[in-house]
Amino acid sequence: MSRLLTLLFGRLPIGWLQLTHSRGRFFAAVAGVAFANLLVFMQLGIMGALNSSTIAPYAMLDADIILSSQDGNTLTDGGHIPRARMFQALGVAGVADATPVFIGNLPFTLEDGSSVSLLSFGMDVSKPSFAAPSIATSLNDLTLQSTVLLDEGTRGMPASVIADLTAGGRFTFETGGQSLTAIGTMNVGGGFLADGMMVMSDQTFLEVFPNRTSGAPNHILLHTADGVSDDAVVARLADALPSGNLRIQTMTVSAANDLAFMATERPTGIIFGFGVFMGILVGLVIVYQVLSTDVADHLREYATFKAMGYGQPFFLGIVFEEAIILAIFGFIPGFLVSVGLYAGLVSVTGLPVEMEAGRAILVFLGTLAACSLSGAIATQKLANADPADLF
Known part of the structure; x- marks a missing residue:
């Protein structure tokens, strides 16, 4: 040396x-x-x-702009906004399509007595373009009531359950007084707020969460028209929609703000x-x-x-x-x-x-x-x- x-x-x-x-x-x-x-x-x-x-759930969605409640801190930790904002947004120049998203935390108990919490997303299955490609192909299967897509990376979930689902099997479990059947998987992974993710139709979501209503989603996702600047549409939406308790952001800005909040305020x-x-x-x-x-x-x-x-x-x-x-x-x-x-x-x-x-x-x-x-x-x-x- x-x-x-x-x-x-x-x-x-x-x-x-x-x-x-x-x-x-x-x-x-x-x-x-x-x-x-x-x-x-x-x-x-x-x-x-x-x-x-914190930003993993964004990978499940495919949108340009998101409308959220002002009192919401992150994508998965927010209040509710009126569904009427979606119809108002569709009347703004540059907005091509819109859909509501419902989010809730759903715990259930496995056969061995251990508890698993799943961050559940209720989506309009008739609009697969708002879901990531890996999820969109399976959304049509969720038109069957009480069916869900289960996260392969769910912490605490038996490997045999995931293997069976991947091979085309089914997994039925009880939660919130309802019987749900997992008919497929996605790969997101657990985090600090939940052990994994789950996707279902908005109708199934409203059955599992009876205290929620279709008129008050957590977020509204928007697609902008081809060739139109997302920032320009955000500015138009800010002028057209009631200010009140409404936050209008591009998906990129929303994810960045979520990270900033987790790093500096949580x-x-x-x-x-x-x-x-x-x-x-x-x-x-x-x-x-x-x-x-x-x-x-x-x-x-x-x-x-x-x-x-x-x-x-x-x-x-x-x-x-x-x-x-x-x-x-x-x-x-x-x-x-x-x-x-x-x-x-x-x-x-x-x-x-x-x-x-x-x-x-x-x-x-x-x-x-x-x-x-x-x-x-x-x-x-x-x-x-x-x-x-x-x-």
Whole structure:
């Protein structure tokens, strides 16, 4: 390793030799940086799963504009709007078609006694163009009363049930005083609000949720005419429809606002963001402590170099060398352990926790920056030191 670093730096790798002189301290420092990386990776992973599960329902829908209640925070956490807004919207230039969407959380108990909650979507099955292609092909089958499409990724659902449905079988279960029959599957996955998703006709939805009425859907989806700007139609709708308790957004803007709400206003998003900050802070403190101690232990040697005419850039180079070594050696085990823990979380919780390449690169660059900052702070002691006072 010393030879490789000598070729790389074009000089004796003083930083590497100083770090590895005390093997115990070196491994402790690497473990500390790895732990900080692990902490950041886990917080970012869970936050990413929160974001993914927040916008996952949008993948089930195919629309250009969505009308929602102002008191709604996200797609699945909103109030009701009058169905009359749909007919009013159809009279606005640029709106080609519209359909209501009903959303509710439906729990039911499996044969083993465990409970599963399904975020249920009631849709007009006569308008499959408003559903994602993977779902639209099966919507026509839902014209049969009390039939549903069940999410393959439903957390806690027996694998045998999903396998049987995939093979063309049926699965009947009781919920809300009604008997429902799953006749097919879709693949969305569970999240923080429910264990999985379920799609049914709007008529079946109103039977399962007797307190809901056809005149008060959760959202109204709109298709714009070909060649017409979605933003232009949004502006026309804002002028034509009663302002009141109505939010008019493109689907893209709606999804972005959902993410912003979850990250900045929901306690879960704020907690995970704070966890990322704490991980970075832990890494800064550990690396600073290691480098500061190393500088203090070799202060006389550094003073000798300073008396010989070496300037501050030389000392910064040595400390930055140590910082980069700690960043690289700490990142690798932190990354590998995080990948294993991600896989464990997916297996146990079913949450979409994935190690994305962009996240790994971001954490590595952040680790380099944090270690370099700690190194720059640690060298301040050298900058102010007078060689004459050290001997």
